Amino acid sequence: MSFVTVEDVFQSYGQRPIIERVNLSVDEGEFISIVGASGCGKSTFLRLLLAQERPTRGQVTIADAPPAKEPGLDRGVVFQRYSVFPHLTVRENVVAGESFRRPWGRFFGQERKEAQARADETLVRCGLNHVADNYPATLSGGMQQRLAIGQALAARPRILLLDEPFGALDPGTRLSMHDFLTELRAEIGMTIFMVTHDLEEAFKLGDRVLVFDKTRWDPHDQDRYGATITYDFDARNGGIPFQTLEEETHVLQAH
Amino acid sequence: MRLINIKPSRPLAVVLTLLPFALVFLAYAIGSEVRLAANPQDKLLPAPGKVFDTAIRLISEGDRRTGRILFWHDTWASLKRLGIGISISAFVGLLFGLLIGLLPVARRLLAQFVAVLSMIPPLALLPILFIVFGLGELSKVVLIVIGTLPFLIRDLSQRVLEVPEELLVKAQTLGASSWVIAIRVALPQVMPRLIQSVRLSLGPAWLFLIAAEAIASDLGLGYRIFLVRRYLAMDVILTYVIWITILAFLIDWALRRISRRFFPWAEEGL
Numbered sequence: 329m330s331f332v333t334v335e336d337v338f339q340s341y342g343q344r345p346i347i348e349r350v351n352l353s354v355d356e357g358e359f360i361s362i363v364g365a366s367g368c369g370k371s372t373f374l375r376l377l378l379a380q381e382r383p384t385r386g387q388v389t390i391a392d393a394p395p396a397k398e399p400g401l402d403r404g405v406v407f408q409r410y411s412v413f414p415h416l417t418v419r420e421n422v423v424a425g426e427s428f429r430r431p432w433g434r435f436f437g438q439e440r441k442e443a444q445a446r447a448d449e450t451l452v453r454c455g456l457n458h459v460a461d462n463y464p465a466t467l468s469g470g471m472q473q474r475l476a477i478g479q480a481l482a483a484r485p486r487i488l489l490l491d492e493p494f495g496a497l498d499p500g501t502r503l504s505m506h507d508f509l510t511e512l513r514a515e516i517g518m519t520i521f522m523v524t525h526d527l528e529e530a531f532k533l534g535d536r537v538l539v540f541d542k543t544r545w546d547p548h549d550q551d552r553y554g555a556t557i558t559y560d561f562d563a564r565n566g567g568i569p570f571q572t573l574e575e576e577t578h579v580l581q582a583h
Numbered sequence: 584m585r586l587i588n589i590k591p592s593r594p595l596a597v598v599l600t601l602l603p604f605a606l607v608f609l610a611y612a613i614g615s616e617v618r619l620a621a622n623p624q625d626k627l628l629p630a631p632g633k634v635f636d637t638a639i640r641l642i643s644e645g646d647r648r649t650g651r652i653l654f655w656h657d658t659w660a661s662l663k664r665l666g667i668g669i670s671i672s673a674f675v676g677l678l679f680g681l682l683i684g685l686l687p688v689a690r691r692l693l694a695q696f697v698a699v700l701s702m703i704p705p706l707a708l709l710p711i712l713f714i715v716f717g718l719g720e721l722s723k724v725v726l727i728v729i730g731t732l733p734f735l736i737r738d739l740s741q742r743v744l745e746v747p748e749e750l751l752v753k754a755q756t757l758g759a760s761s762w763v764i765a766i767r768v769a770l771p772q773v774m775p776r777l778i779q780s781v782r783l784s785l786g787p788a789w790l791f792l793i794a795a796e797a798i799a800s801d802l803g804l805g806y807r808i809f810l811v812r813r814y815l816a817m818d819v820i821l822t823y824v825i826w827i828t829i830l831a832f833l834i835d836w837a838l839r840r841i842s843r844r845f846f847p848w849a850e851e852g853l
Contacts, residue, residue: 378752398755399752399755399756400758401757401758404756405756407749409747410747410750410753411749411753413754413768414772414848414849415771424757428754428757428758428759428767429759429763431762432766433762433767434767465848479757480757483758
């Protein structure tokens with residue numbers, strides 16, 4: 329049963345096609361890495377999943393709901409930068425994940441206390457409880473991204489979209505972020521799409537790795553054709569498929 | 584060592600800061616001395632001591648006819664007009680800035696209109712204001728509003744537009760409505776900028792205030808300066824000019840403190 333379905337999606341800006349003929353079906357709980365050269369439309373594809381843009385043709389559906397017209401609660405997102413609100417403290421940022429849907433964008437009274445308690449739990453899980461009252465500007469890049477992920481998850485989205493989330497981090501921090509994301513995923517089992525430049529990261533974290541590339545080239549007009557999904561790798565077990573036996577083989581049985 | 588790498592030590596920094604003030608004072612004192620030596624009745628450059636005596640008289644002695652200390656009444660009248668005018672400008676500017684910055688429809692409707700309006704020289708409208716609103720307080724406040732509002736709207740809408748797109752998308756994925764995005768994301772982010780813009784608008788605001796007071800008023804700092812100009816009372820004019828400068832500086836300083844106090848996350852750039 330397909331959870332996220334992308335049907336025959338085309339997207340062009342004016343006369344210029346960016347992606348074309350993209351079809352994809354993703355099960356609930358899968359981690360999809362998206363890689364490709366710069367300008368191949370992988371970020372455009374993420375914006376389509378996010379409903380920040382609407383495709384010129386085709387449609388994206390999540391859990392059989394009608395295609396979204398604008399970003400909403402069902403999709404969470406973490407960008408490379410500017411993912412947390414600089415004018416809110418770390419705790420307020422997490423509370424915002426739950427309170428922004430309210431008429432005034434905030435909780436009052438008892439509800440507020442409960443939300444803060446829940447936010448503190450999230451912060452403990454993200455390893456940010458010691459800086460709960462600080463502003464994000466005082467945090468390191470890795471801590472800001474952990475906060476951004478925690479904030480996105482506080483809103484309980486159906487899918488989580490990560491747009492080069494670790495692109496601006498140093499290699500050491502990036503590795504610890506991988507562990508953080510892996511642990512988090514084991515806990516909540518959410519459907520995740522991640523755009524990245526880093527192939528190793530894509531295979532390490534993803535269940536599937538999608539490669540965006542152009543299948544047709546016009547040597548006289550580079551922008552004539554858009555990109556599409558050219559490879560769809562099974563990246564489980566370190567990218568080596570057929571490692572898990574899914575059928576009864578009988579050969580290893582004793583009698 | 585390169586000039587760009589030479590940083591003044593703490594005592595030198597204090598000396599350098601005070602030096603231009605001292606030089607101006609010195610130049611004035613010498614000029615005054617020279618003119619007074621040639622003509623003890625000279626009124627153009629009164630001696631610093633005389634200005635000081637006048638200042639003391641102005642702030643402590645009441646008017647001979649009414650007994651009111653006009654200096655403080657002038658100050659209060661002017662600050663009231665300035666405060667009301669700037670407050671209205673800031674509030675309306677913030678409202679329209681948010682509308683234009685956040686809503687594409689409002690931007691299409693208003694952005695060019697405001698850009699054209701801001702080209703009208705406000706002082707050219709002063710006669711119209713006097714005719715329409717009379718010679719009372721209203722026309723002076725309206726002049727300050729007209730003079731500072733277009734700049735505030737344009738500046739603030741620009742700041743709202745500069746709020747990263749990512750933050751607006753993020754807020755939407757958290758379920759925020761346009762209203763919540765306006766009050767919880769855009770508004771707090773432009774508040775420090777509002778204070779910054781008000782600080783920049785204070786110069787023009789004083790200009791319009793004094794211009795309006797000079798033409799039609801019976802109380803106010805600008806009125807007093809233009810009144811005593813007729814008697815060439817340079818000592819009074821200088822006292823008032825220095826006082827206006829001090830007031831403007833204090834307001835600016837207070838706004839900066841407020842900004843630091845309430846928006847600690849926006850520290851850089853203030």
